[in-house]
Amino acid sequence: MSITADAVEAARAEGRSAFIGYLPAGYPDKETSIAAAIALAENGADVLEIGIPYSDPVMDGPVIQQATTEVLARGFRMDEVFEIVAAVTAATDAAVLVMTYWNLIDRMGPEVFARRLAEAGGAGAITPDLTPDEAGAWIAAAEAHDLDRVFLAAPTSTPERMRRIAEASRGFVYGVSLMGVTGARTEVSDAAERVVSAAHEAGAGRVCVGLGVSTRSHVEEIGGYADGVIVGTALVAALRDGGVEAVAAKAAELSGRV
Template sequence: MSKTAAAIDAAKAQGRSAFIGYLPAGYPDKDTSIAAAIALVENGADVLEIGIPYSDPVMDGPVIQQATTAVLQRGFRIDEVFEIVEAVTDATGAAVLVMTYYNIIDRMGADEFARRLAAAGGAGAITPDLIPDEADDWIAATEKYGLDRVFLSAPTSTPQRVARIAELSRGFVYGVSLMGVTGTRDAVSDVAESVVKAAKGAGAERVCVGLGVSTRAHVEEIGAYADGVIVGTALVAALRDGGAAAVGRLAAELSGRP
């Protein structure tokens, strides 16, 4: 079984949905990003997403865009991602996924990227702009190195596409709760549950929901029907405003830790 799936199943065995936290690699600097990721795990995160800064994001809202732009402006290099993944994995043993637009993987080469990610102890990758129909190289590389591959299923995904996503995802299916970019919102989209049901109906074993999740109430609401709940923007804002300690405090609140 995949490392990510094992973490999600362990949470389910405790009678709860998994809490998945996102942070950008290298923000605001490499050491702080590692400390923040460790604080996430120590305060209840079951799975980590480490986002690779990208100059032309299509899914990231303003908070994450501002963070990743700052990282790029200071001279970020892709090697940092693998160094961060290795440091966090060594310190926590958690399942650590990278989240990246596929151009970054393609430029390095799918096999080389997968090899380096596996060598760093990473669990796999989420590729928001990659559809299964165009993922042959990535699928082959992840199979070779035993990595998870997470595809996204959206409210607009056709039944045929959802079936392919469910078949080819490893770890979980990322259920997009709304059409748009990342960001905190007052309420969870009412289509989120239907996205989960569609993926489950197509054979997905685990479906985790993200986009717009920012409060403990959101986590509880989504956790009633999803296997995991993904929080990003709220954690990045906490890191921006209060450093790793603030990330730890918010993670404890979101995960329901006393």
């Protein structure tokens, strides 16, 4: 079984959904981003999601867009991603995924990207703009280097599409709870449970839900039907406003540690 699946299953064995936390690589600087990711793991995150800054982040809401824009403006380079992943995996037991738009993998070359990610100790990648139909090169490279590959399932995914997503994913399926960009919201879309149910019915062993999760009540609600809960914007805002200590406190709150 995959590193990511192991982490989700370990949480399930404890009678809870996995807590998955997202932070951008290199924000606000390389060393702080490493410290923040470690703090996430130390305060309840089972899986860490390290976002690779990109100039056209079609899925990311304003808080994450602003953070990654700042990282790019200071001269971020892809080498930093692998250095950050290596530092975090050396310091924690959490599974560490990267979240990246396909263009960045394609430009480096799927084989080179997969090899470097595996060498850094990464568990795999979430690719929000890549569909299984177009992912042959990435699937082959990920298989060659024993990496997880997480594809997205949306409220609009047809049963046939859902089966393809379930078959192509390894680790978990990322259930999108609403149509739109990431960002903290006051309520969780009622589409989230339908997406999880449809993905499970299509054969997905694990389905984790993201987009719009920002409070402990959201985590508890989604945890009632999903295998994992993904939080991004709320953690990035905490890092922006209060640094590593604020990330640790927010993670502890969301994971139920406090």
